[in-house]
Amino acid sequence: MNGKQKAHIEFTLNGERAEVAFAPHKTLLEVLREDLSLTGTKHGCELGECGTCAVLLDGRSVLSCLVLGLDAEGRSVQTVEGLADAAGLHPLQETFADTGAAQCGYCTPGFLLVAKELLAHNDNPSREEIKEALSGNLCRCTGYIKIYEAVELAAARMRGEEMELPREAVYGLE
Amino acid sequence: MSQNSDHKNFKVVGKPFRKVDARAKCTGQTLFADDITLPRMLYCKILRSPEPHALIKSIDVSKALAVPGVYAVITGKDLPIPYGILPVSQDEHALCVDKVRFIGDPVAAVAAIDEDTAFDAMNLIEVEYERLQTITSIEEAIMVDEPRVHDYGDAGNVHKKVHLEFGDLEEGFAAADHVREDVFFYEGNTHLPMEQHAALAHFDADDKLTLWSSTQTPHYVHRALAKTLELPAAHVRVIATPNGGGFGGKSDPFNHEIVVAKLSMITRRPVKVTLTREEVFYCHRGRHPVLMKIKTGVQRDGAITAMDFETFLDGGAYGSYGVASTFYTGALQTVTYEVPRYRFKGLRAFTNKPPCGPKRGHGTPQPRFGLEIQLDKIAEDLKLDPAEMRLKHLVKPESVTANYLRIGSMGLGKCIEKVVEGSGWKRKFRKLPAGKGVGLACSSYICGAGLPIYWNNMPHSGVQLGLDRQGGVRVQCGSIDIGQGSDSVLAYVVAEVLGIDPFDIRVLTADTDLTPVDLGSYSSRVTLMTGNAAIQAAERARELLSKAVAEKLSLPEENLAFAERRVFDVENPEVGVSFAEAVVLAESRFGTIGTVGSYTPPRSPGRFKGAGVGPSPAYSYSACVAEVDVDPVTGFVMVERVWIGHDIGRSINPMLVMGQVEGGVYMGLGEALMEEMIYRANRNVVHKFPSLLEYKSPTTLEMCDVKTYLVEDADPNGPFGAKEVGQGPLLPVMPAIANAVYDAVGVRIDEVPITPEKVLAALRAKAQGKDARYGPKGVPAVDWQEPLKVLTPAEGGDGREMPRVAVHS
Numbered sequence: 017m018n019g020k021q022k023a024h025i026e027f028t029l030n031g032e033r034a035e036v037a038f039a040p041h042k043t044l045l046e047v048l049r050e051d052l053s054l055t056g057t058k059h060g061c062e063l064g065e066c067g068t069c070a071v072l073l074d075g076r077s078v079l080s081c082l083v084l085g086l087d088a089e090g091r092s093v094q095t096v097e098g099l100a101d102a103a104g105l106h107p108l109q110e111t112f113a114d115t116g117a118a119q120c121g122y123c124t125p126g127f128l129l130v131a132k133e134l135l136a137h138n139d140n141p142s143r144e145e146i147k148e149a150l151s152g153n154l155c156r157c158t159g160y161i162k163i164y165e166a167v168e169l170a171a172a173r174m175r176g177e178e179m180e181l182p183r184e185a186v187y188g189l190e
Numbered sequence: 191m192s193q194n195s196d197h198k199n200f201k202v203v204g205k206p207f208r209k210v211d212a213r214a215k216c217t218g219q220t221l222f223a224d225d226i227t228l229p230r231m232l233y234c235k236i237l238r239s240p241e242p243h244a245l246i247k248s249i250d251v252s253k254a255l256a257v258p259g260v261y262a263v264i265t266g267k268d269l270p271i272p273y274g275i276l277p278v279s280q281d282e283h284a285l286c287v288d289k290v291r292f293i294g295d296p297v298a299a300v301a302a303i304d305e306d307t308a309f310d311a312m313n314l315i316e317v318e319y320e321r322l323q324t325i326t327s328i329e330e331a332i333m334v335d336e337p338r339v340h341d342y343g344d345a346g347n348v349h350k351k352v353h354l355e356f357g358d359l360e361e362g363f364a365a366a367d368h369v370r371e372d373v374f375f376y377e378g379n380t381h382l383p384m385e386q387h388a389a390l391a392h393f394d395a396d397d398k399l400t401l402w403s404s405t406q407t408p409h410y411v412h413r414a415l416a417k418t419l420e421l422p423a424a425h426v427r428v429i430a431t432p433n434g435g436g437f438g439g440k441s442d443p444f445n446h447e448i449v450v451a452k453l454s455m456i457t458r459r460p461v462k463v464t465l466t467r468e469e470v471f472y473c474h475r476g477r478h479p480v481l482m483k484i485k486t487g488v489q490r491d492g493a494i495t496a497m498d499f500e501t502f503l504d505g506g507a508y509g510s511y512g513v514a515s516t517f518y519t520g521a522l523q524t525v526t527y528e529v530p531r532y533r534f535k536g537l538r539a540f541t542n543k544p545p546c547g548p549k550r551g552h553g554t555p556q557p558r559f560g561l562e563i564q565l566d567k568i569a570e571d572l573k574l575d576p577a578e579m580r581l582k583h584l585v586k587p588e589s590v591t592a593n594y595l596r597i598g599s600m601g602l603g604k605c606i607e608k609v610v611e612g613s614g615w616k617r618k619f620r621k622l623p624a625g626k627g628v629g630l631a632c633s634s635y636i637c638g639a640g641l642p643i644y645w646n647n648m649p650h651s652g653v654q655l656g657l658d659r660q661g662g663v664r665v666q667c668g669s670i671d672i673g674q675g676s677d678s679v680l681a682y683v684v685a686e687v688l689g690i691d692p693f694d695i696r697v698l699t700a701d702t703d704l705t706p707v708d709l710g711s712y713s714s715r716v717t718l719m720t721g722n723a724a725i726q727a728a729e730r731a732r733e734l735l736s737k738a739v740a741e742k743l744s745l746p747e748e749n750l751a752f753a754e755r756r757v758f759d760v761e762n763p764e765v766g767v768s769f770a771e772a773v774v775l776a777e778s779r780f781g782t783i784g785t786v787g788s789y790t791p792p793r794s795p796g797r798f799k800g801a802g803v804g805p806s807p808a809y810s811y812s813a814c815v816a817e818v819d820v821d822p823v824t825g826f827v828m829v830e831r832v833w834i835g836h837d838i839g840r841s842i843n844p845m846l847v848m849g850q851v852e853g854g855v856y857m858g859l860g861e862a863l864m865e866e867m868i869y870r871a872n873r874n875v876v877h878k879f880p881s882l883l884e885y886k887s888p889t890t891l892e893m894c895d896v897k898t899y900l901v902e903d904a905d906p907n908g909p910f911g912a913k914e915v916g917q918g919p920l921l922p923v924m925p926a927i928a929n930a931v932y933d934a935v936g937v938r939i940d941e942v943p944i945t946p947e948k949v950l951a952a953l954r955a956k957a958q959g960k961d962a963r964y965g966p967k968g969v970p971a972v973d974w975q976e977p978l979k980v981l982t983p984a985e986g987g988d989g990r991e992m993p994r995v996a997v998h999s
């Protein structure tokens with residue numbers, strides 16, 4: 017640390033009050049992963065190019081590799097670790113698991129949080145709106161299609177509708 | 191072993207179960223390599239060469255060592271033993287010893303208390319280089335013998351030259367009604383996994399080394415560590431962490447793995463390295479750029495009479511898998527349509543660029559691209575429908591090709607029929623309005639390499655089962671899940687045989703201390719090989735349980751069925767015991783219940799030198815129709831939709847198969863339109879854009895719609911009949927798109943990526959009445975050695991090389 021003073025912040029992390037001390041130049045990504053041991057948030061570039069590190073800051077998605085840890089002072093941060101609660105997984109987590117939208121799973125936390133932000137504003141997004149909302153997140157495994165299906169399924173379930181994956185999404189066309 | 195005849199109602203196989211690790215991956219609980227930390231852990235940074243080709247004159251690490259918080263600095267002299275994935279290419283050093291061969295080659299490494307300190311110290315290392323002339327292209331490597339990038343290889347800067355001939359080519363061309371010669375170029379590209387490579391080493395109090403690493407091949411890393419560190423292999427443990435994407439890019443043993451192991455041995459503390467995205471580009475091992483010339487003779491109905499295939503690979507600075515890659519560019523041309531006579535010439539060049547290696551489809555997408563476009567041109571020459579022409583000349587199931595590949599099941603015909611019908615091909619081909627077009631292409635891929643990377647007679651995959659008296663089952667296997675779902679496949683297969691729930695199974699994989707060897711997650715081998723090994727282990731366990739239960743219930747063993755966590759009388763289902771009770775009975779009778787299973791691929795009929803690349807227990811097949819919209823003003827190609835049929839043999843889990851098909855189409859789309867690993871056009875061979883932003887890959891906005899058809903035609907060698915899907919569906923996408931562009935605007939783009947600039951250049955040429963084409967003009971003249979000649983099976987050959995006839999001048 018070359019003798020530099022640590023910064024200290026208080027904020028809300030996944031709904032709980034948290035405090036943490038860290039080297040002041042650290043990004044929120046680094047603070048979460050290294051100083052708070054929340055390794056669910058991933059990185060693919062640390063240059064703001066891939067969306068892998070997305071978290072919600074006061075409910076809005078941000079690239080945690082581009083936000084200083086200091087900027088979280090007094091604010092509310094949500095990471096993938098805060099999506100599920102004692103009652104169970106978030107509907108998006110359920111549908112990502114159900115559709116195989118997480119292949120290697122490395123991009124998944126970022127997609128989940130950006131999708132959550134989308135559904136908070138739009139409970140019935142069209143395929144085009146989903147594509148638009150997720151266009152800042154790269155996934156190299158899925159071709160995005162299972163991710164769209166997972167978001168659509170979760171949106172329907174959150175609206176209280178019964179919905180299953182179309183047969184062609186699971187078995188292909190006849 | 192494969193249980194095909196057993197047409198019972200599957201309980202698990204063919205069902206869209208969740209993956210066994212799905213919840214962990216959706217909650218952030220999966221621990222990837224960089225997520226692991228140990229107390230007292232140090233951080234490593236690797237200094238890389240800024241020179242593309244140079245001698246190392248001196249390295250001064252004293253300033254770095256003096257930085258407070260630095261615990262060790264190492265250079266090439268600390269790791270003098272070379273290594274490499276192939277026994278014939280042991281040409282890498284973990285840190286360069288006396289010479290650097292590309293910008294990014296590792297030169298020195300630091301272990302320090304934190305990453306910032308390691309980084310600062312790394313920048314204080316002083317290296318003096320003496321520049322050498324660079325070798326920047328295939329052509330240059332052929333022309334320029336000195337300086338050599340390596341002091342081994344077939345000539346100067348030519349790494350490898352192969353020449354194989356199957357049957358009498360001249361007779362074949364003489365029998366043709368039409369002969370075409372075309373030249374194609376496939377630009378290199380890279381895997382770009384979202385997870386950067388990371389590794390953590392711990393040399394512990396017992397002088398034993400553990401390495402956690404994001405690797406697709408823990409077994410080969412184990413061997414490389416033992417060799418380079420001079421440790422007994424028994425004292426080295428490699429744990430592959432779940433890969434955040436691999437696609438072939440984590441299949442070599444890597445310098446950073448050896449470096450952190452060495453630093454841990456020196457400092458006696460855990461040491462971790464996580465590559466930056468830029469460093470991942472330098473690791474590379476991605477798709478070889480391939481220049482190719484194809485000469486094909488056909489009869490009027492499109493039947494191929496002979497094919498002469500020439501490939502030139504830009505290998506980059508090291509061997510890697512390159513010798514295998516070279517052979518692969520010539521291996522699988524024969525497994526889709528009948529090719530009665532076939533010649534292959536392949537050359538791999540050493541150049542001063544990051545090394546190329548295996549990327550999804552390993553060495554086969556490039557020749558497939560050329561071949562499928564050439565067939566489209568041939569169909570047009572002959573005024574045949576390209577789909578019908580292909581359908582007429584398919585390779586027969588249960589046959590042997592001219593180059594001695596044994597075909598098992600073959601569902602390509604059905605794949606073509608499905609995509610032709612689904613896409614409305616007959617309505618659209620050559621009939622859509624200007625700017626819109628459809629194109630078709632097909633392909634095939636291996637389900638695992640028939641031979642291991644180093645010569646041995648042992649199984650390619652091993653599985654160990656442990657049955658717990660409470661009814662739990664533990665599956666141990668050396669395979670590593672790279673996102674394809676291999677852990678889940680193990681659980682599904684064992685659950686099917688033992689009649690239990692896949693989520694009752696604890697899957698323990700990819701730990702060289704705890705799991706039997708599986709060669710790794712490459713060559714689409716895992717489902718077939720570990721699947722068969724798991725079936726064998728599970729059937730052996732089932733036998734023990736059957737014996738004990740049969741005795742207890744006084745029933746013949748054949749009467750017992752295993753399903754729904756019970757073992758029961760098929761004729762009288764209420765008579766039976768729970769699975770857990772069955773284990774108790776078996777354990778009481780035989781002692782602790784554990785079984786093993788293993789898989790070795792069948793021997794291939796080829797006996798000539800070079801016959802080791804191409805054979806596989808089974809081949810998957812794919813057919814694809816792409817529909818595109820080409821803007822003649824901007825040259826921009828938009829792929830609207832892809833229809834793809836894939837012959838999977840049988841889906842172990844159709845939902846995961848669909849995901850692999852869609853992911854393959856996605857990656858193919860990227861390679862077709864935008865992905866390229868290229869360098870600035872000067873002698874410095876600087877990577878043009880080692881970043882996720884500038885290396886273009888498809889986002890949600892470019893990804894096309896995909897319509898998938900799964901063709902199930904169980905293969906006798908597959909577990910429950912299953913074949914591969916991880917790589918095959920990528921292959922037909924690029925040529926289908928190129929053929930569709932031609933249908934849309936009448937220009938041939940004979941190379942990838944098909945960028946707007948290339949489309950516009952071809953459109954301009956067309957408008958000027960010139961050749962309406964963009965692509966390479968020719969291939970370099972090469973002094974090929976005499977071919978190794980093999981008579982084809984049809985000519986009565988036995989798979990051996992023909993004796994060479996002495997030529998008198």
Ligand code: FES
Nearest residue numbers: 062065066067081
């Ligand atoms: S790590 Fe890539 S955008 Fe933050």
Ligand code: FES
Nearest residue numbers: 120123155156157
């Ligand atoms: S699931 Fe692997 S990168 Fe998205």
